[in-house]
Amino acid sequence: MKFEKKYLRYKxxxxxxxxxxxxxxxxxxIYRPIRYVLAGGGKRIRPVLVMLSCEAVGGHWKDxxxxxxxxxxxxxxxxxxxxxxxxxxxxxxxxxxxTKWDPNVAILVGDELLACAYRALLKTRSSxxxxxxxxxxxxxxxxxxxxxYDKEFETSLDVTVQDYLLMIRKKTGxxxxxxxxxxxxxxxxxxxxxxxxxxxxxxxxxxxxxQDDLLDIVADEKEFGKTVGGDIVEGKKxxxxxxxxxxxxxxxxxxxxxxxxxxxAAKENVDEVRRVYHRTGAxxxxxxxxxxxxxxxxxxLEKLRPTPARAMLFWFTEMLLHRTY
Amino acid sequence: MKFEKKYLRYKxxxxxxxxxxxxxxxxxxIYRPIRYVLAGGGKRIRPVLVMLSCEAVGGHWKDxxxxxxxxxxxxxxxxxxxxxxxxxxxxxxxxxxxTKWDPNVAILVGDELLACAYRALLKTRSSxxxxxxxxxxxxxxxxxxxxxYDKEFETSLDVTVQDYLLMIRKKTGxxxxxxxxxxxxxxxxxxxxxxxxxxxxxxxxxxxxxQDDLLDIVADEKEFGKTVGGDIVEGKKxxxxxxxxxxxxxxxxxxxxxxxxxxxAAKENVDEVRRVYHRTGAxxxxxxxxxxxxxxxxxxLEKLRPTPARAMLFWFTEMLLHRTY
Numbered sequence: 001m002k003f004e005k006k007y008l009r010y011k012x013x014x015x016x017x018x019x020x021x022x023x024x025x026x027x028x029x030i031y032r033p034i035r036y037v038l039a040g041g042g043k044r045i046r047p048v049l050v051m052l053s054c055e056a057v058g059g060h061w062k063d064x065x066x067x068x069x070x071x072x073x074x075x076x077x078x079x080x081x082x083x084x085x086x087x088x089x090x091x092x093x094x095x096x097x098x099t100k101w102d103p104n105v106a107i108l109v110g111d112e113l114l115a116c117a118y119r120a121l122l123k124t125r126s127s128x129x130x131x132x133x134x135x136x137x138x139x140x141x142x143x144x145x146x147x148x149y150d151k152e153f154e155t156s157l158d159v160t161v162q163d164y165l166l167m168i169r170k171k172t173g174x175x176x177x178x179x180x181x182x183x184x185x186x187x188x189x190x191x192x193x194x195x196x197x198x199x200x201x202x203x204x205x206x207x208x209x210x211q212d213d214l215l216d217i218v219a220d221e222k223e224f225g226k227t228v229g230g231d232i233v234e235g236k237k238x239x240x241x242x243x244x245x246x247x248x249x250x251x252x253x254x255x256x257x258x259x260x261x262x263x264x265a266a267k268e269n270v271d272e273v274r275r276v277y278h279r280t281g282a283x284x285x286x287x288x289x290x291x292x293x294x295x296x297x298x299x300x301l302e303k304l305r306p307t308p309a310r311a312m313l314f315w316f317t318e319m320l321l322h323r324t325y
Numbered sequence: 326m327k328f329e330k331k332y333l334r335y336k337x338x339x340x341x342x343x344x345x346x347x348x349x350x351x352x353x354x355i356y357r358p359i360r361y362v363l364a365g366g367g368k369r370i371r372p373v374l375v376m377l378s379c380e381a382v383g384g385h386w387k388d389x390x391x392x393x394x395x396x397x398x399x400x401x402x403x404x405x406x407x408x409x410x411x412x413x414x415x416x417x418x419x420x421x422x423x424t425k426w427d428p429n430v431a432i433l434v435g436d437e438l439l440a441c442a443y444r445a446l447l448k449t450r451s452s453x454x455x456x457x458x459x460x461x462x463x464x465x466x467x468x469x470x471x472x473x474y475d476k477e478f479e480t481s482l483d484v485t486v487q488d489y490l491l492m493i494r495k496k497t498g499x500x501x502x503x504x505x506x507x508x509x510x511x512x513x514x515x516x517x518x519x520x521x522x523x524x525x526x527x528x529x530x531x532x533x534x535x536q537d538d539l540l541d542i543v544a545d546e547k548e549f550g551k552t553v554g555g556d557i558v559e560g561k562k563x564x565x566x567x568x569x570x571x572x573x574x575x576x577x578x579x580x581x582x583x584x585x586x587x588x589x590a591a592k593e594n595v596d597e598v599r600r601v602y603h604r605t606g607a608x609x610x611x612x613x614x615x616x617x618x619x620x621x622x623x624x625x626l627e628k629l630r631p632t633p634a635r636a637m638l639f640w641f642t643e644m645l646l647h648r649t650y
Contacts, residue, residue, distance in 0.1 A: 027470055029477050030469060030470060081432055085432060104476065108476070111406060111436075111439070112470075115469060119459075122455060130454050137444050137447060138444070140440035141441070144440060145351075147433055148437075151429065
């Protein structure tokens with residue numbers, strides 16, 4: 001309970017920072033959409049991880065606030081541009097920028113968000129600022145590479161489980177690692193603490209993404225907030241699909257291949273595909289991987305000094321695992 | 326002559342850096358277009374200004390090479406994204422990225438270029454690296470704001486000469502200032518030298534853009550490499566159009582207003598508009614401003630110690646003024 005309260009407090013601090021970051025400014029064609037994006041909410045997982053990582057090595061969370069906000073703004077930049085490329089009409093229940101305005105506005109707003117992300121980050125006071133900015137930048141590079149792979153996979157017919165793992169490591173995992181690494185540097189962590197938090201971030205980042213794939217299949221539709229089975233209908237090459245394909249034989253394999261090749265399935269087929277996922281053991285295998293990653297993540301936390309921040313990181317890790325949304 | 330040789334040498338060093346910067350890498354969907362962009366040539370004015378500014382305050386140009394390349398990569402990022410927004414099919418005689426590939430690729434390639442720009446910049450060894458990265462970032466913010474104004478002006482009916490000057494200061498001028506300022510910091514310039522080079526950049530940047538507007542009207546078509554009068558046909562709200570509109574009366578004013586309001590003119594009308602530009606004194610006024618800016622730029626150079634680099638900056642300033650391409 002006290003952890004949840006602290007999490008909501010940190011989340012609020014980040015929300016307030018983002019609200020104050022963009023004041024009424026011209027040109028309106030950029031700053032109105034930017035305020036709209038930054039007011040869009042979200043779980044603020046990455047910035048909270050920056051702050052907790054900083055605390056876990058002995059720093060004060062306030063010292064990490066600029067960087068935390070920078071990472072959240074960066075995350076929002078990727079959402080705005082990905083939504084254009086994915087032709088997504090809405091996000092978190094609100095119209096996307098290129099839908100509410102137009103694609104040109106969304107391109108420019110994304111660019112400006114990326115610049116604003118650096119602006120926030122570079123307010124950080126730290127003797128390690130150059131390393132921090134380098135880590136942040138490698139994060140941006142990998143996020144772009146991950147999105148590049150993701151788009152390539154849409155039309156590729158020989159995507160493997162390994163390809164998928166590489167893609168999510170870059171597209172979603174890397175920014176979690178960047179968050180914990182930067183937090184560790186700002187907090188003045190030792191090389192050992194830095195490594196532990198870096199590894200922690202890598203495992204948590206992957207678990208989080210695989211969990212996301214699972215939730216598309218097993219989540220409660222009302223709580224999840226988006227249509228369950230959406231990945232199947234879209235024909236997304238998720239870990240589940242690729243793992244099930246690797247395992248399936250006969251008729252099951254034919255069904256999965258048709259989704260794989262024809263880019264998707266009819267809504268009526270979702271239940272059948274879900275049964276194949278169960279039957280082939282793909283769901284169990286994914287769950288096993290998530291649990292393994294969570295165990296490894298916790299193992300890394302064990303290497304840190306026992307502090308309230310570390311205890312909170314344990315809780316945070318569990319929360320991410322048990323979310324049903 | 327020795328200056329031209331030195332300029333070509335520096336340009337080659339930058340070209341080589343950019344060629345070596347992106348090796349064969351995956352995903353191909355990003356890195357192939359990136360190599361295509363960076364091999365696209367150009368005058369490399371901004372990076373050469375970084376190197377010369379560094380030298381002019383006593384530094385070695387090699388110390389500024391990473392930052393110089395960073396600014397050139399950043400410039401190329403803006404071109405790739407602007408070309409999408411402007412629906413431009415070609416640049417420097419080659420197909421643009423969104424034409425040769427597609428808009429999604431161009432968005433992602435631009436994003437990755439921006440990250441690569443920071444990657445190059447952050448290799449710089451300087452005790453002032455945080456200030457350097459901040460200046461660079463404010464440059465990105467202003468370039469986006471400038472592009473935002475530029476797009477707003479396309480459909481706005483009350484754009485003034487002052488609005489236009491604000492727009493070009495942000496969209497094209499700022500990056501020239503960023504180049505000279507960063508060069509001055511890397512070279513270890515005094516606050517006075519930094520100010521002089523910053524002011525120099527501001528004046529040169531504006532002169533360069535106004536000169537560009539003029540060249541659209543008076544340049545030799547073969548040397549210029551693009552259709553003369555293109556701005557008039559497109560109905561671009563250039564300094565010339567806005568200044569002529571401010572001055573014109575009667576029939577001349579009606580002609581300009583029709584271009585202004587209806588977004589452009591027929592190719593047959595270009596000569597008539599050019600005559601109005603002459604008749605109203607708009608061309609002379611623009612030329613006067615260019616000369617005034619060049620004089621002010623040189624005046625700032627006078628404040629620096631007399632070095633070969635300063636002499637070369639004088640030459641460089643003249644070269645920019647007298648180019649017919």
